[in-house]
Amino acid sequence: MNDARTPGPDRRTFLKLGGLVAAAPVIATYVGGAEAAAAQPPGDVATSAAAAGAAAAAGDLRVAMAGAADSDRILMEGLPVGNGRLAALVGGGAREHLALNEGSLWSGGQNPSGDYGSMGSYKSLGHVYIDLGHDPAQIEGYRRELDLETGVVTVRYTYQNREYVRETFASHPDQVVITTVTTSASHALSGTVRVVDGGGRTTGATAARPGRLSVAGAIGGGGVRYGWQALVDAPGARTIAAEQATASTSFAGATSLTVVVGARTDYLPDAAKGFRSSADPLAEAARDTTRALARGVPSLHDRQLDDFRALFTRQTLTIDGSSDAQLASPTFQRVENNQTTPDPQLYALYYQFARYLVLSTSRPGGLPLNLQGLWNVSDSPPWSSDYHHDINIQMCYWLSDPGNLPGTIDPLVDYLHVQIPAWRQATRAVVHKPGTTEPVRGWTVRVSSNVSGGLGWDWLPAGCAWLAWHLWDHYTYTLDETFLRERAYPVLKEVCQYLEDLLVDDGAGKLVVPETWTPEQTIAAPWRVTRVGFEAGAEMRPYEDGVSMDQELAWDAFGNFVEASRILGLDADYRATVAGLRERLHVPEIGSWGQLQEWYPDRDSPDNHHRHVSHLWGLFPGRQLTPDVSPALAEAARVSLAARGIGPTGWSAAWNANLWATLGDPDKTMQALRNLTQPVTSDHGEVDMNYHGGVYPNLFDAHPPFQIDGNIGGARAFVQAIAASSSDRIDLLKALPAQWPTGAFTGIRARGGFELDVSWADGALTEVTVRSLAGRETTLRYRDLSARVSMPKGGEARYDGTLRRIES
Numbered sequence: 001m002n003d004a005r006t007p008g009p010d011r012r013t014f015l016k017l018g019g020l021v022a023a024a025p026v027i028a029t030y031v032g033g034a035e036a037a038a039a040q041p042p043g044d045v046a047t048s049a050a051a052a053g054a055a056a057a058a059g060d061l062r063v064a065m066a067g068a069a070d071s072d073r074i075l076m077e078g079l080p081v082g083n084g085r086l087a088a089l090v091g092g093g094a095r096e097h098l099a100l101n102e103g104s105l106w107s108g109g110q111n112p113s114g115d116y117g118s119m120g121s122y123k124s125l126g127h128v129y130i131d132l133g134h135d136p137a138q139i140e141g142y143r144r145e146l147d148l149e150t151g152v153v154t155v156r157y158t159y160q161n162r163e164y165v166r167e168t169f170a171s172h173p174d175q176v177v178i179t180t181v182t183t184s185a186s187h188a189l190s191g192t193v194r195v196v197d198g199g200g201r202t203t204g205a206t207a208a209r210p211g212r213l214s215v216a217g218a219i220g221g222g223g224v225r226y227g228w229q230a231l232v233d234a235p236g237a238r239t240i241a242a243e244q245a246t247a248s249t250s251f252a253g254a255t256s257l258t259v260v261v262g263a264r265t266d267y268l269p270d271a272a273k274g275f276r277s278s279a280d281p282l283a284e285a286a287r288d289t290t291r292a293l294a295r296g297v298p299s300l301h302d303r304q305l306d307d308f309r310a311l312f313t314r315q316t317l318t319i320d321g322s323s324d325a326q327l328a329s330p331t332f333q334r335v336e337n338n339q340t341t342p343d344p345q346l347y348a349l350y351y352q353f354a355r356y357l358v359l360s361t362s363r364p365g366g367l368p369l370n371l372q373g374l375w376n377v378s379d380s381p382p383w384s385s386d387y388h389h390d391i392n393i394q395m396c397y398w399l400s401d402p403g404n405l406p407g408t409i410d411p412l413v414d415y416l417h418v419q420i421p422a423w424r425q426a427t428r429a430v431v432h433k434p435g436t437t438e439p440v441r442g443w444t445v446r447v448s449s450n451v452s453g454g455l456g457w458d459w460l461p462a463g464c465a466w467l468a469w470h471l472w473d474h475y476t477y478t479l480d481e482t483f484l485r486e487r488a489y490p491v492l493k494e495v496c497q498y499l500e501d502l503l504v505d506d507g508a509g510k511l512v513v514p515e516t517w518t519p520e521q522t523i524a525a526p527w528r529v530t531r532v533g534f535e536a537g538a539e540m541r542p543y544e545d546g547v548s549m550d551q552e553l554a555w556d557a558f559g560n561f562v563e564a565s566r567i568l569g570l571d572a573d574y575r576a577t578v579a580g581l582r583e584r585l586h587v588p589e590i591g592s593w594g595q596l597q598e599w600y601p602d603r604d605s606p607d608n609h610h611r612h613v614s615h616l617w618g619l620f621p622g623r624q625l626t627p628d629v630s631p632a633l634a635e636a637a638r639v640s641l642a643a644r645g646i647g648p649t650g651w652s653a654a655w656n657a658n659l660w661a662t663l664g665d666p667d668k669t670m671q672a673l674r675n676l677t678q679p680v681t682s683d684h685g686e687v688d689m690n691y692h693g694g695v696y697p698n699l700f701d702a703h704p705p706f707q708i709d710g711n712i713g714g715a716r717a718f719v720q721a722i723a724a725s726s727s728d729r730i731d732l733l734k735a736l737p738a739q740w741p742t743g744a745f746t747g748i749r750a751r752g753g754f755e756l757d758v759s760w761a762d763g764a765l766t767e768v769t770v771r772s773l774a775g776r777e778t779t780l781r782y783r784d785l786s787a788r789v790s791m792p793k794g795g796e797a798r799y800d801g802t803l804r805r806i807e808s
């Protein structure tokens with residue numbers, strides 16, 4: 001197939017839309033497939049506030065919609081389900097629309113040129129339409145909701161005095177998406193199920209048999225082969241037929257309806273085998289659907305619920321102060337009203353929705369979250385819906401450990417191990433040691449990557465350190481030495497060897513990372529550049545030596561390796577070498593107006609309001625600029641952050657929220673969270689980096705367009721405000737917003753191997769319970785109070801609002 005992208009500005013123009021140069025907004029094209037235009041029109045089915053509110057009032061953790069999704073805007077209005085690999089957006093109209101995705105459905109290969117245009121992109125799998133022939137004008141009592149505690153989307157309405165209920169969920173145990181339809185009358189279900197391949201593709205071969213619709217195809221541009229199937233069960237039906245011309249199966253007089261969707265590709269996470277297997281994707285998908293349907297719906301639902309709730313229920317958050325009327329309103333109405341009338345519990349819903357997204361998109365055995373998680377309705381999505389390494393993929397994993405979602409970081413760890421051989425080859429082909437032609441050891445990345453070893457766009461000289469940081473950080477929560485030894489340590493060591501080969505003297509006896517840049521900004525002229533191969537063909541040139549972000553990344557990378565080496569008792573000599581390199585690193589300086597310098601020379605402007613705050617990496621998520629390590633640098637970071645302003649895009653505001661929480665500023669933290677929860681209507685689906693961030697009607701983060709990192713990064717700030725942790729201390733209510741005076745947060749995972757329950761009232765701590773998962777020590781700190789915590793593994797201790805231990 002033709003994998004050409006929608007014509008428009010190049011990658012550099014996209015990046016500058018919100019920066020120091022002006023550019024017009026770029027329209028992102030969303031293709032819903034050939035059937036999309038024929039699906040329900042806008043306003044197909046509307047919900048009264050009372051009907052939607054009844055669903056919301058039944059439980060605070062429901063996303064209640066005020067009507068069906070417009071098929072053309074299903075990305076912003078559809079309700080998401082996912083099992084870590086297979087996902088769907090549920091439109092919920094009179095004609096049900098499921099927009100489907102499979103996480104490995106990509107074009108692109110290893111892309112040795114590094115050209116972003118040939119790297120490939122994430123694709124839409126296809127669409128399923130369930131049509132019962134119901135006239136939207138005759139539908140009454142309609143409501144559509146996502147229950148975050150069960151992972152089930154329910155559509156309920158009355159039509160001609162009969163009640164109809166549709167439920168859709170994605171099962172991780174059974175690796176399928178299931179939709180069921182039931183009605184209050186016997187043998188009353190008649191209609192069709194249709195399938196449409198991809199986001200406008202026409203190359204897939206579709207086969208229609210009674211009760212079984214199959215699609216098989218291949219993605220052009222070096223992409224994967226794929227196959228997917230919708231298996232239709234209509235018990236009691238008088239007839240079940242198929243029509244090849246419309247890729248549909250029809251049924252008449254059924255008592256109930258079950259549609260089971262499975263999908264597979266030939267993607268193989270193995271660089272040595274070219275990332276492809278010899279498996280038949282359609283045969284594997286058919287196996288999944290057949291096995292699932294044989295289990296029966298009750299068993300499928302129970303297995304999904306047991307799996308899902310085992311993770312989701314590990315954490316609860318309640319923020320008091322919302323009225324019954326607020327809780328009973330459709331969710332987007334609450335978002336809109338929250339701008340003038342505070343709705344504290346809405347923030348708890350926002351937080352738990354982010355956990356739901358992580359749980360739905362990142363499970364063991366799958367690929368990591370891309371820019372849109374798993375949900376994508378286009379074959380040419382914005383930024384290819386790829387993996388961005390200059391904040392985005394990293395932010396997607398800020399919540400996995402503190403959010404108490406074990407296993408959800410595994411796809412990122414596995415992805416790194418799978419991709420590093422290809423990335424190492426690409427790095428050594430381009431990057432050489434300073435002053436020689438000898439390739440460096442190790443690897444790094446460009447800004448973007450696909451699933452098949454391919455990198456695209458400009459190099460990130462210290463990007464490897466940023467990705468490796470996640471392995472060390474995961475260890476600090478679990479203290480799992482087997483993971484540290486087998487999965488983290490080899491990567492940490494290789495990153496240090498890479499940096500050791502790369503660093504150069506700045507002329508003043510300090511070491512700097514050469515030939516680099518600060519995302520995503522340009523400079524007029526470099527103070528100095530040491531050529532090692534990065535800038536050739538770069539769009540963001542000129543590069544220069546010693547930008548602050550890379551210095552901070554190197555500082556953390558060296559420190560993390562030293563700690564890991566000491567814990568494991570390995571490589572004592574090299575540990576000393578790395579510790580010496582860290583001592584010699586140039587430390588970012590404080591500039592002429594009190595700011596933390598983003599570049600080696602003092603060229604920062606207080607009028608620069610760029611969305612990226614890359615030079616503050618060492619404040620969060622890093623350690624070098626924190627108040628404990630360097631109060632002076634932390635204060636300079638505060639000056640820089642205040643001048644930069646709250647970012648206009650979703651992920652930028654999310655990073656701001658975490659930075660301000662780290663600095664202990666509740667007002668600025670809340671300002672960023674309010675930015676993240678502004679209402680953005682679904683007609684703002686275009687790329688616009690100067691438009692304020694917020695959430696769409698389905699609570700997806702509005703960059704705009706939709707990017708999932710803003711949801712997850714924003715939620716991470718809740719933990720940073722309420723229970724920020726380091727390896728030896730936990731700060732309680734450090735940045736608790738005044739708008740959340742009373743609440744309770746249970747199941748928070750903290751570094752050092754701890755789990756906490758925290759409650760507060762009238763803005764003050766009332767109680768904290770600490771559970772030890774590893775038998776280590778830590779210090780609780782609240783305002784000017786502190787308490788040392790020491791207990792064996794499995795122990796639990798309670799403390800009151802003055803950090804006095806409560807004896808049981």
